[in-house]
Amino acid sequence: MDHEIDRRTFVGWTGAATGALSLAGCLGEDGDDDGNGGEQNETDEEPNETVDVAPPFPEIEDKPDAVYVPTHRESMRALEPIAAGDYRLAPMLSYPHPFWTVTGDGEDDVQHVTPEQMRGVHMMFTLRDAETGVVLPIDSGVVVRLSRDGERVGSSQSMWSMLSQEMGFHFGDNVPLEDDGTYTVEVELPPLSARTTGDLAGRFDERETVTFEFDYDQEFRKSVTDIEYFDEQRWGERGALEPPDQGEMPYSQLPEVDAFPGTLLVDPDGERPDTTADLPRSGDAAFLATVLESDHRLANGNESYLLVSPRTPYNRVPLPNTTPTATIERDGESVTDDPVPLGQTIDGEFGLHYGTSLEGVDLRAGDTVTLTIRSPPQVARHQGYDTAFLEMPPIELRVPEADA
Template sequence: MDRRTFLRRTTAVPVGLAVAGCGAPGGESGEATGDAESGSGADTGDETAGGTPPIPRIEDPPAAVYLPGHRKSMRILEPIEAGDYALAPLLTYPHPFWVVTGSYRRIVEPSAGRGVHLMLVCWDPETGVVLPGDAEPRATVSRNGDEITSRSLWPMLSQEMGVHFGDNVALPDDGTYTVRVDLPPLPTRRTGSLAGRFTEGGTATFELTYDRAFREEIVDGLELLEQERWGERGALEPMTRRDDGGMNGRSADVPYSALPPADDYPGTHLVDPDADTDANADAGLPRSGDAAFVVTLLEAGSRLVDGEDRYLLVSPRTPYNRVPLVNMSLRAIVERDGSTIADRRLEGTLDAAFGLSYGRSITDVRPGDSVRIAVESPPQAARHQGYETAFFEMEPLELAIPPA
């Protein structure tokens, strides 16, 4: 029995989906359920309908980052440029993902029939910094001049791909399709070498071929993890490129959106006064909702702020691959002797050295001041399996400025 036959027959894998907190916007958490496999699930003999392999869905996953039951196979197309942007298109089989509205999540199942999961990784070609999820590209798919679909792609978080944009795209049948990508100006505040760039959008065009060979490639490349590890706390490693053009790990041509380690951030690192661990080590960073936070107070004169104020930098990231948590709303409250010294909403900022962070200038702060970082909204990004239950119940961080 070859690997593809084995994957077709895994429809009997004895796992289901009962994802905590997977209700529609406005619904109660913990109510949504689904089937045990994605796609149409029909066995057509040589391949599942539309080339979608059955994949395990984890029963009762933790409210944290966890290992899914499988690693996807992907096809990477040649990177292209669009104005100041560089982007790489990636293709895999249609599969479920979760979209986020406020503090609620909703599962999006792929439609029955043929199609692909289209992904774009966008970055700055000069620095390699992956761009955050607030400049959503529009993808228009056509064939022989006839438009098939046009939509804005979701900003997404994936253990294998990091920050990217994507969606399931239904295709009428086999053939070669043209995809036009329109990128808007980047609204995120930019500092350092990124200041003044990405003020205009960009446009790029590429072709994708959808056929039986593609479907066999992505089904053959799907890798099941050992069943005893399904749902275990942890994360898949970033992807790389195979010699045959597919992907089974991280590609040298496509940057991964890993933030710097905590020790690479300058300034005075804020600490949890009740914790015994070293706040400058990633393993000991303050946590909320299974997210890790670097919180540091930069000295006056930093390029991240105008004037002589100090700058409070907050860098939330996933706990294993250091993926930035995009599209969050954070507030910092500084108190001294029971009085509020500052209460500021933090601004998302992109910097070549620090990646995506959130911050504001702060005046008259002193050692011993307490700093509360409140999460007003969790990351507003769609989630691939393994991230869909994390980063929701996010309690405030209670920190302090240590002695000089």
């Protein structure tokens, strides 16, 4: 439910520091006063002595049930991408920090995860096709194993699928580390469960394993806790951070509206949308829906193809691991006997979407197509996405006239 925020209360800093990191005085209009959102106090520690630093984690009351501006921009270290078969994996490391998991369709299925300890990293990965650069939606089954000096460290750890305003769609988790040193990370990638089409068809059906190394030490901890905190007046505002430059890291951004062919479905009383900002929304997710003719490559035989592309409302990040269905009515009567499931698909041209060929259904102008989201995106969320895409009421759309 959309509502205006008329009170944003700074609840407190939920992190604690055994070293010394503090926010300096007041935050300026650009979210900091010294170029990095804060300053580290001088300590008496020797340069090579370990100092564990836990940056502050501001929380906000009265968040909107929508995408909002978070309290800060996280700092991270991007490592060199690794090629494995058709995959290209981009690892990124930051400090352990809270996030939210979604494992169902009720309020009780949203859990706030806080770091068990501050020694360690928040490990993140973006997976893409090595040929097209399309970010790939692995939903589960990514396993990480760590070793140090040839000895296994801890146990195997499964990664969460995640959404972040800074990274888009990725997967990751907090990984505790007891000691400084050079760590070897083995990442096991499962086959894609989503249907693949276009340039991606018939690929990503093999399990792959990649490895990389990183140094965990005082220099690393200092680099990833150099955080930009925004002006408190911006916390919780409707909006989102700008995505990074595409040259800096891979970012899962869907094409704009005009890149999709076919007959674009519209609000019953609305006009044809021109941009993502104009699209109908449910739970603050923007939904593009178009009907492709039977001669399109995605269609099956003589059937038209219904393509639904849900995305975040500002940065066009795809929303994976949800279960939309469609029902069609004509003159108040149902054209479909049962709701039509829309399968998760990853396409080289259109990216992640949900679609199906409409068997035995000849869509006509004036028909009503209702999209029902049976479960919200089953992905963990970083701050700014944690209250959006949860309560998602049905969306009613109309097939417009040919010249509309």
